[in-house]
Amino acid sequence: MEIDSRPTLVIIGNGMVGYKFCEKLVENGATAQFRIVVFGEECLPAYDRVHLTEFFGRLGTADLLLASEDWYLENGIELHLGVSVESIDREQRVVHASTNFHLQYDKLVFATGSYPFVPSIEGANLPGVFVYRTIDDLKEIADYSRNVKSVAAIGGGLLGLEVARALEISREEGGIETHIVHRSSHLMSRQLNAEAAAVLQNKVEEMDIQVHLNKQTTHIIAEGKARMLHFTDGPPLAVEMVVISAGIRPRDELARACNLACSTAGGIEVNDELQTSDAHIYAIGECASHNGICYGLVPPGYKMVDVLVENLTEAQKRSGKPLQHFEGADTSTTLKLMGVDVAVFGAYRSEDARITFVNDDVYRQLVHRDGKFVGATVVGIWREMGKVQQAVAAHQRLWFWNAWRFQRRGKLWREQGMPGVQNWAEDTVVCNCMGVKRGELSRAYTTGCTTVAALSEITGAATVCGTCLPLLEELIIGLSTGSDAREYSPHLQHSWKGLLGASFIGLFLVLIIYFFKPIPFSTTVQNLHHTIDTLWRDNFWKQVTGYTLLGFSALALILSLRKRWTRFSLGDFGTWRLVHALIGAGTLIFLIAHTGFRFGNNLNWILMVSFLVLNLIGTLAGGITALAAKQRNSAVVHRWQNWLVQAHALLFWPLPILILFHIIAVYYF
Ligand SMILES: Cc1cc2nc3c(=O)[nH]c(=O)nc-3n(C[C@H](O)[C@H](O)[C@H](O)COP(=O)(O)OP(=O)(O)OC[C@H]3O[C@@H](n4cnc5c(N)ncnc54)[C@H](O)[C@@H]3O)c2cc1C
Known part of the structure; x- marks a missing residue:
């Protein structure tokens, strides 16, 4: 041998x-x-x-x-x-x-x-009292539950709720009255605060599961078929089966x-x-x-x-690589309890600042440090959850407009506010449980894994908690149709060169306006500037250039709203963005015609500077958006794109007021 x-x-x-x-x-x-x-x-x-x-x-x-x-x-x-x-x-x-x-x-x-922890409860070894850890445990529970009408789960933590879910499933088949008995003052007390737990409890109770809080079980007594749960105070609870789910050791x-x-x-x-x-x-x-x-x-x-x-x-x-070290792990938890998403990410228990959105259905809390996402608590369905998890893992910046939107509507991002998964940087982790990165998933897709199941099987993504399942779906849609996150998607590729060109022209005009000396007013009729001079000497022409400038600006605004209006089907997003950029460049030409490179004083100076900064940021946003179409894997490019687009939108808002004052001042004086 x-x-x-x-x-x-x-x-x-x-x-x-x-x-x-x-x-x-x-x-x-x-x-x-x-x-x-x-x-x-x-x-x-x-x-x-x-x-x-x-x-x-x-x-x-x-x-x-x-x-x-x-x-x-x-x-x-x-x-x-x-x-x-x-x-x-x-x-x-x-x-x-x-x-x-x-x-x-x-x-x-x-x-x-x-092993499942069983607190020292007298009667915990009676027939009809179970723990919940192995398939054998479940088989015994399933067998026993066929002949019972009521059951209690001792423990209102993760495991207890999991048990309640299991019992709820079996109840659908057999109609079992279900109770959760918990010794703390709220459910999932290790992970959730009282307010979040209250939302969860509402959901649990809506499913006809009765929750008993502040109940410490001291002993279980068998009385015929009944198992009487006795507590440190209050009347006993009679059920026919008990599952102890009080944690693990x-x-x-x-x-x-x-x-x-x-x-x-x-x-x-x-x-x-x-x-x-x-x-x-x-x-x-x-x-x-x-x-x-x-x-x-x-x-x-x-x-x-x-x-x-x-x-x-x-x-x-x-x-010859140095030995690997285990440096601890994130204890983020995401699970679906009876159809309710419950998740805690990152430093959700830290003392850092937090913002909360809560209503009867959902509880969403974001924890931030130095303006960056560091943790989150979620109860209830939240479409943005996968992206929030990524934002927490990557310590992304929480911009005040995202925070503002979140506090008002419970949403952080506009639909286009974040790049679609297919455009995330190669090394961004999509499945946190298995550490699967976007690049790995995209490669698997190109080798023929074009369904969530296939992607999951090959890469291991979504095989643990399943939170990233929607992200996998989004990735597949994004890669197969090139749609989804419209700002970044491949079908916009056709317009990137035009956009780059328009942005370049815009930038050039902004710089010219800034650096060019004002065209002097003519002193004699023989002056070479005579014709041009009429533009800002003659009231009629001043009004023509001024109102054209105003019209172009309004058109650019309407287009920027329009390109986000998905129901308008004429032309695609990329085309309208290109038109927006061209009109932006057009406004600069009319600005020259209207001002002759003069910044003016006081209100006019502020208006001129605001307008130029708006256009400067707009041209940079356009340029980087064009680049993003080529650099689809660069997180830096996408981050800058996002910042510049948001800044461009923000800078617009003082303008209508300044323009209004400008017009009033012109007519008044
Ligand atoms: C209902 C339920 C839901 C869960 N949900 C989640 C979730 O959503 N997310 C999450 O991350 N985790 C969840 N967990 C926890 C997760 O299942 C555990 O973290 C994981 O199973 C731990 O794996 P392990 O191999 O360390 O231990 P186990 O899976 O417990 O495996 C240990 C094995 O070792 C065997 N063993 C022990 N001693 C010996 C011995 N002396 N000789 C031979 N064999 C031995 C045991 O019998 C057992 O089979 C859940 C657990 C349960 C029970």
Whole structure:
């Protein structure tokens, strides 16, 4: 028999993170480098725990699996299912599994996840009282719930609401009365403030789910079919089934038993390289405690996977690159609870300034620091959510007009205010959970992944929380039709040269007006300037040039409104923008005719300067918009474009008042 000379890499736990670790090892060719052996206590290979609740809906067990047993076989990974590792001899570097199987390891990775926390409630082990973590738990709940008419979820956090959602799905089939019992004063108290939680509670109650706040369960008593929940105060609640969803705790019992350093709060202590207190042993996922934090979410676990795979594989060593470090992870959470979006991003709990939009249906709060997005809390549907998440991740600037629009209407951007996803910079992250960038998605699209499902399958985007699904849809529409974010879309490409030319002429005229000396008034009739001089000497011609200038300006304004009016079907947005730019240049010619390069004094000077600055910014906006059509991947270009377009629009508004005063002054004096 051939002896396997490869060092042995043992992975304890075949959950979401354990599986992702295997997948990345395969992708990085590590199966040639290591003999990889996985122990999974559950009888199924790793499945999508995030979408576990779908088990009550449309998805069966097979749909939830992340990979079949064959996948492990085909990739040379030894998978032992239904086998738990019971002890570890660190000195001999041997793991002892439940099947009396002993295996020597060279490297050992803990990916043991968490277990559901059950508070010390007397009666928590009664029949009809469940926890909610595995497919087996769900099967038991589904079986039991067939014969009950009421159920209570203990815990009003993320998990409790997930349970309520599951029960709501099963209720649709069987009609179960559902309660949420929560010991805090509002739902999701770890993530949401009271006001946001109130909006969520409204939604939950609209679904006929009864919420009981400030209720600490002390014991459960079986009275026939009923399970009586008793609280520290108030009357008991009679239900027929109970699901305890009061949080999770890291599974570190095995690590503690072999004296690996563990955090007092729970979790196997790891350093930035995810190494435990034993140099041969690592921990990733929910069981790892990094800087005292155990992350109860998938994305941080996947981030740990990336770091560890990089550090363990030969390719890394050969490349001579420094070791990768895990530097902590964002705890942004996005989920859909009973059709209600609930999300917290970035520094949503910080003490920074915030602006809020709230009504009966939605709660939206933006946290900003030094004028930049740093966090957000969202309850209820918000079409801009994906973009807000990006804005928070990229610490984009929160302009006061966006803040103003947000506070009035709950919307941050005009439809054209942000580039469509297809025009985001290559390295902008679209799927935060999986770290998938725009460039990767566009490349996948060009290789034939033209549906959301295909994009998702190839890149992994939208496979965790699903918030970026609308962004994927937008990307596909944008790439396939060239429409969507109209300011930037490919069908405008035809007008970019014209726009650049018109902007250039405009800029040239602005500079001429600024730098050219005023044309002197003629002193004799023989003067060469005699004819031109009439323009600003003769009242009639002054009025002609003045009113033409006014007319052109009004036309430019109407066109700038028109190009944003989608229902007007004649010509496309790009064409009308070009016309707008040409008329803008035209106004400058009439400005010369009207003033003879004279700035005048007081009001006239202000009017002249305002008009020139407006045109200067307009020409720059036009120029950069033309450039943006060519530099579709440059975030800098798009950012400048956005700023200049907004500034151009803003600078327009003082003009009507100044012009009005100018006309009154002219006629009065
Ligand atoms: C209902 C629900 C909804 C969720 N929703 C979200 C969400 O929207 N977004 C999000 O980011 N996260 C969500 N999560 C959390 C997410 O599922 C976890 O973060 C993720 O599963 C952690 O992966 P893991 O591999 O670290 O642990 P697990 O997936 O728990 O896997 C650990 C595996 O190790 C096995 N194991 C433990 N000890 C041993 C041993 N001694 N020997 C052998 N095997 C062992 C366990 O049986 C388990 O199968 C949700 C969780 C639940 C339950």
